[in-house]
Amino acid sequence: MNTVVADITYRAMLGRKRIWLLVLLPVALVAIALLLRLLNGQSEQTAVTLMKTFAIGTMLPLLGLIGGTGVIAPEIEDGTIIHLLSKPISRPVIAVTKFVVAASLIAVFAAVSTFAAAYLLTGMESGVATGFTFGALFGGVAYAAVFLLLGVLTRHAVAIGVIYALVWEGVVGGYVPGARKFSIQQWAQSLADHLSSSAFFSTEVTLGFAVPAMAIVTVGAVLWTGQRLRSLSLTGDD
């Protein structure tokens, strides 16, 4: 963890157009929750649907994508990463710092808006709000690590990340039950399910698989990012 690098990364993330994407999606989530509340009143079933399809299913991967790749991919694209890598800071430390920045941003934006939206729709009833807040928090951290790794592995990090989030987790996971075991969304959902007692909500992946899987993926991705940064080659693309 290097505070100067973290400071620069925070400024780069929050001072650009990227922040609009980071802010717009959570605001949209709360706005939709408000609209649904005005249309339907408080409803636990609506809350669970909104959380599952929008908060965990759409907003979390997108925030992970924007935050996780955003902390490092633009620097690699511009070539300015050289200035960072030529400083006497160990590369794994750089990786950990970038990860902490991405994870903290995603965790704050995702968890706060998820809690607000769920609270608007159900209050604190049967733990839906707390459950999904923790699901979004840990899911967001895992997404941050995976997309950070993709950002240093390939120039097409965003496209590959989108294919994972949309095609693998969305389409393949919908038809092939086994694929759901390897989906961060499902891990986040089973965490949420464990903390809530809602009758409208059940998941397939057990908590005993989801929590270790999430931890292994997160730690593994950050370590691999550090290793990869030790021998990063900057070659021209297109």
Place this chain on the structure above:
Amino acid sequence: MTIEPTAVIHDIGYRHYDGVRLGRGRATLALGVQSLRGVFGLGRTIRAKIMPLLLAAIMLMPTVVSIGVMALAKQFVMPYSQYAVFMQAVIAVFLAAQAPYLVAPDLRFRVLPLYLSRPLTVTDYVVAKLAALTVALFCLMAIPITIEFVGEMLIDMPMPLHTGDFLGALGGTVLRAVLLAALGVALASFTPRRGLGVAVVIAFYMFTAAVSGLFYAVLASTGRDDVAPWALLLNPFFLVDAVQSSLFGTEPATGEGYPPGVASCLILLAVIALAVTGVLLRYRKAAS
């Protein structure tokens, strides 16, 4: 005594061009063709070819499966008019991955003035880029259903050919290509960074798809069946499907009804007009 001229442009002997000057139309065509090739990675590095060709291959997979089922089980499983709705995630990824390539590098390296120092105008540039993406998307979506149709003709099924469905699907594909190209270029041209452009386009798709599905489910489950279909139109793919089913009489992909056809057509036209106007305004500003 003669006065020495102070500033002279010397003719240093380069050969002049005396050939025919082909003008604006050909310049636009050349830019369009070059952009179209670039969308599929032709004329670019191997790494740039992987993504579009991979996605094009994935688009063909349901065709292969469906021809196999037709040949072995003599059953018709994949209606042509529903192909694009079924594969919408792949089409959206293709759009998100390739639309920023068309516009972002020119903005980022500020080479727009170089294009505009030629007979090409801002409008020509935008038209060439939009046309290139439209044709690329049309190829991506039309080739699989055309192959499937040829397969159906050759296999000689016990039931009559689904010619009407196929032609309707082709018509819908044109509309879908125009809509997606306009939306993709409009969203991608806001940022000179390619990675951010990809994220913006895909965020737009995932957002509209999720919101439309969510509101449809909530409205339908609370008995507001009259307004529920309107929520579907938020998703660009269902919007085109609604227009397609009203103009060409194909089966709606959702199995449910859509709002009246005229409304869907007007919304489609309005969205396309808005997106194209946005691109034109963006480039007027970028060029000045």
